[in-house]
Amino acid sequence: MQKNLKFYVTLFLQTFKISAFTFGGGYVIVSLMKKQFVDKLGWISEKEMLDFTAIAQSSPGAIAVNASILVGYKTGGWPGAIIAILGTILPPLVLLTAISYVYTWFITVDAIRYILQGMQAGVAAVICDVVCGLSSSVWKESRGVALITAVLSFILVAFLSVNVILIVLVCIAAGIFIYGRERKIHGTAP
Amino acid sequence: MELLLKLFWAFFQIGLFSIGGGYAAMPLIQEQVVVQNGWMSIGEFTDLITISQMTPGPIAVNSASFIGARMAGVPGAIIATLGCILPSCVIVMLIAFLYRRYVKLHVIDDALRGLRPAVVGMIASAALSMIESSFLAATGTSVMGVDIAAVLIFLCAFLALRKWKPSPILIMCLSGLAGFVVYSVFGGV
Incomplete structure (x- = not known):
């Protein structure tokens, strides 16, 4: 990865842009990052993005900040991580500081609520699009185990509100056990 | 200080x-x-x-x-x-x-291989809750508790994303614009 000025400017602008449009929680920013950094720019692989998502949400702090640190570090080392953090926190920092002075007005403006209600449908579509892409990769790569894991974790989180950290720990243990044993039997990674 | x-x-x-x-x-x-x-x-x-x-x-x-x-x-x-x-x-x-x-160590590789599909499941569950909070909003276009306008915006956005792979930010801007127009006319949240 070339680390000239142009690279850092692109990294900053991308994280800034993504952060400015992240309405509705950590998984939205992860989906947008996947679209930009994996699909469009090809800076990181889909597998890495999934690893980063798991790490970001199992570590302390906001998912958005954690994910941008991981993406920034992977693509540009320590300076990249710092640039990515700046790009991610500047939009909310500037916006919320400004709003703190006019907030009683802000929460009563109808137009903002109308735009947000529309945007929420758009955000849902973006995440669904990302899920479709990821599901087809799981489908292609997997022999059963991965597919069952994906469906099971969806059901546990969506309908039974199981703590995601618990799921992460169980999957790590299962991965080491299942794939480690295969490695022993076959001698190499399957 | x-x-x-x-x-x-x-x-x-x-x-x-x-x-x-x-x-x-x-x-x-x-x-x-x-x-x-x-x-x-x-x-x-x-x-x-x-x-x-x-x-x-x-x-x-x-x-x-x-x-x-x-x-x-x-x-x-x-x-x-x-x-x-x-x-x-x-x-x-x-x-x-x-x-x-x-990351190249076998044990870490195995652990991450076990974990990745679960992450896909978690993102899918986030998608479901976004859909719920968007579709079930009470607005001027709600019929029997389902916001028809939100469903339509979602479908258009989703089909456009699958077909033309536009920038997600463009899609969100257009959805916001559609929301502004529709809810200004029919009454909003």
Whole structure:
């Protein structure tokens, strides 16, 4: 990865842009990052993005900040991580500081609520699009185990509100056990 | 100066102890901001949550900027936000370093292979809850509890994304514009 000025400017602008449009929680920013950094720019692989998502949400702090640190570090080392953090926190920092002075007005403006209600449908579509892409990769790569894991974790989180950290720990243990044993039997990674 | 230190320390603790995103952070923010330091009333805190949902960015960073600015102006906003992200910076940078170094180890590779499909499931469940909160909103276009306009915007956006692969940000802008037009005409949330 070339680390000239142009690279850092692109990294900053991308994280800034993504952060400015992240309405509705950590998984939205992860989906947008996947679209930009994996699909469009090809800076990181889909597998890495999934690893980063798991790490970001199992570590302390906001998912958005954690994910941008991981993406920034992977693509540009320590300076990249710092640039990515700046790009991610500047939009909310500037916006919320400004709003703190006019907030009683802000929460009563109808137009903002109308735009947000529309945007929420758009955000849902973006995440669904990302899920479709990821599901087809799981489908292609997997022999059963991965597919069952994906469906099971969806059901546990969506309908039974199981703590995601618990799921992460169980999957790590299962991965080491299942794939480690295969490695022993076959001698190499399957 | 003392206030800045207090802001830093309060949001440092929020950043350190909130694991798993915004809804995990909310009770911690309330504890620090309303109960321990008395910087806001519970009513103002509710307004803050509303504002956080109306603006981009993580709830913890939004709260830090908002409360920091209200208590101590722009320096307050910056100090509180730095406090909030400092634990992440240290811990996640260390993990990023270890990840790059050890990702090729067999045991780490096996663990991540087990984990990745579960992450897809988690993102899917986030998609489902976004769909729910969007479709089930009570607006002027709701029929039997389902917001028809939101469903239509969702379908158009989704089909466009699958077919032409446009920038997601363009899609979100267009959805926002559609929402503005539709709800201005039929009545909104």
